[in-house]
Amino acid sequence: MTSNDARLRERAAAVVPGGMYGHLNTAIFTPGFPQFFERGDGCRQFDVDGREYLDFMCSWGPVVLGHRHPRVEEAVAAQQSRGDCLNGPGPIMVELAELLVDTVPSADWALFAKNGTDATTQALMVARAATGRATVLKAKGAYHGADPWCTPIPTGTTEANRADLIDFAYNDLASAEAAADAAAGDVAAIIVTPFKHDSFADQELAEGVFSRGLRALADRVGAVLILDDVRAGFRLDLRGSWETFGVRPDLTAWSKAIANGYPLAALTGTDALREAAASLYTTGSFWFSATPMAAAKATIETLRDEDGPARMARAGTLLRDGLREQADRHGLAIRQTGPVQIPWLAFAEDTSLERAACWTAACLELGVYVHPWHNWFLSTAHGDEDIAAALERTDIAFARTAARFGAA
């Protein structure tokens, strides 16, 4: 019998190039992923064939409190009943900007947009306006969005789109210093993610010497330090993901988890960059809509009131410890990298991802949604019992993987 998913894929193939595109395109995953989804509830998602998943991707980050969170939905409904896209912002824009300034020590102001890419692109513009320079230093392979200047697959872009960018190696301060030297006084900005979360590779936490060194380097060459907290923001530390290092960026780009799935991005920055930020012209038809801002305020307040990062750390630690015990017991060598709230699991000696594909497919079949080559995401909706239920199934998936590939 043809599944609903298969029927939708066939219809999509006729009216969407390639049938699907972007980061949710299952054609670029390993086999076994459903493409179309019907419903979300807490930490569970349901595909169009009624299959239920304990979800560890959280829609690739946005859903940080779980689907249909009452406090967020209530704020959304209240705002929607009054107005959303109007001739100007609502009071909620001011309230949300105030909340960000109160929450994030490096934030003296906020601008809002729709895509994470909007915020990282705006960040470059603010830095260039402030410094009158062009060059931006970035870590090789880091994802900063999908605008022509940063899309990881350069098809359809020109060399000019990627002009004035110099790569350094993540966690390698000397390479960043060399990049700055290469720019010979023209460094407008250093843009960096709070940890290394490149796809297909072990995640790497930032070293203190690297994060503090980038701060010092930016200061020394008169450049703007941009933290791209789009992926990690609001999961590790509500104050910003480098606050634990005592490193405060000049600009921070936010999106994904900011509004529990409602479309919003933000750029926050320091007083020193306020005038430069005010000198730009960036805008969008829906950037001032009130509903996603109401969702963001409710989301951030809930994360604050419930100590969301700590709850996610608890769930992520239970998951990591459980997976470790299971893999050891099945004689499978794995690496778990990144912060526990944004984890990833890789199998040793698995460069062609055969073990990962096998394990992931088994997890999906058993109703656990994980990804073979992109980091996962926890939410505050993942309770102890959800992690326990997921681990019952991952244990079976490990058994199947061990049966096929033997002890690693």
Place this chain on the structure above:
Amino acid sequence: MTSNDARLRERAAAVVPGGMYGHLNTAIFTPGFPQFFERGDGCRQFDVDGREYLDFMCSWGPVVLGHRHPRVEEAVAAQQSRGDCLNGPGPIMVELAELLVDTVPSADWALFAKNGTDATTQALMVARAATGRATVLKAKGAYHGADPWCTPIPTGTTEANRADLIDFAYNDLASAEAAADAAAGDVAAIIVTPFKHDSFADQELAEGVFSRGLRALADRVGAVLILDDVRAGFRLDLRGSWETFGVRPDLTAWSKAIANGYPLAALTGTDALREAAASLYTTGSFWFSATPMAAAKATIETLRDEDGPARMARAGTLLRDGLREQADRHGLAIRQTGPVQIPWLAFAEDTSLERAACWTAACLELGVYVHPWHNWFLSTAHGDEDIAAALERTDIAFARTAARFGAA
């Protein structure tokens, strides 16, 4: 007594650079505009001080059926109760792509995004991927969004951001041909709006010889013809704004009115460009969210079932005729330009916009929201009685303008 708007402006000044930014920033309008809005209902908007406006800006385009349209809100509520931002799109993405392909003769496929700028930027990428060329021809002064390649105020951008662009003059086919010659075989695309809707200037409808000539020019040099229908789309002709000329673009960028205020953009294109479109990597965290797509399907179906463009044309014609009669009667020379659904009114001999500022301020005070230097927008919520009510007030505004400036 301090108004709510003034109090919010003061708070915003502390936490938003310049207090506000982008196209809804009243600092770049003439005096008298409220900055913050509370509520929308049909063709009416209410500011934070409870003042009611008959609205002729429609949130700068998005609101095409009026605020809180029952059919759209019902579709949104139904989708939201199931899920919005999930691990994949919902069936609604396929349904919406099918609807666009059915509605727009030049559309064989659709991609979705959030900002109009996303769609115009994607269009350039598809054209460059398809042709292997870099140069894009565009009309001087035309607005195609606010990415670094197209923002009208280049602060914070680099020369490289605007590389490979050559200007021509709108409605001047010879200048477009000269631009193509200057590119010497490297023309990837010609991007053009369906009519000239630059700010601060009379709007100009496209001439048939120009639109058909651009189509022939694109074919002759092997370039992609991109219609930027972000601003005009779904108000003039649901099939695309150049269908009346018999001109079918290779790519069309859509946003604004596509979902009655919910955040969505689309790029549609022909079979010949399907493979190129599938070869790109563009994406965004919220691009596959189901709710705005549900809103878009309900919006387009409603516009189709109610012949929305004709309804807006009726309202726009009543407005234009009424304003003409009033201005004549008050001895004020005005020019009304652009399609009646997307009108603009300018006073003669008013290069410093003194008359426009006076008239607009009077309109605002009397509860009619219009703009002095940006085109306006009609919606299907503007009934005959709303136009009549607006005209009662514009008559008073003309009287005040005539009293101050005399007969022009």
